[in-house]
Amino acid sequence: MHxxxxxxxxxxxxxxxxxxxxxxxxxxxxxxxxxxLSVWHPDWLLAWLGPLMGLGVVLLLLTSFLLAWRVLRGR
Incomplete structure (x- = not known):
């Protein structure tokens, strides 16, 4: 069958x-x-935590929008 x-x-x-x-x-x-990060948060990380979390949120949003765009586009 084909x-x-x-x-x-x-x-x-x-x-x-x-x-x-x-x-x-x-x-x-x-x-x-x-x-x-909720369990292990050394002192040196606290100064960088805000920018790191912001970068993580931005990357999450970009990835989510890319996946949604590709799904809606039908590919």
Whole structure:
């Protein structure tokens, strides 16, 4: 049995799975970073904590917008 659009469907499914994996890894990294910083916060890190958290939020937003754009675009 041969399905005409099977290859295209497989490629779209593969791209969706890749985006899902990236989203899960980003979320897991941010959660683990938050947990680590809540437990371990040395004195030298306190001066850098604000900018680091701001950078993390900016990276999270950029990644989220990129993933949403790619999903809405249909790729």
């Amino acid at each position: 399905i005409a659009e099977a290859q295209q469907l497989i490629q779209r499914l593969s791209a969706m799975i890749n985006r899902l994996i990236i989203a899960i890894l980003v979320a897991a990294g941010l959660i683990s970073l938050g947990l680590l």
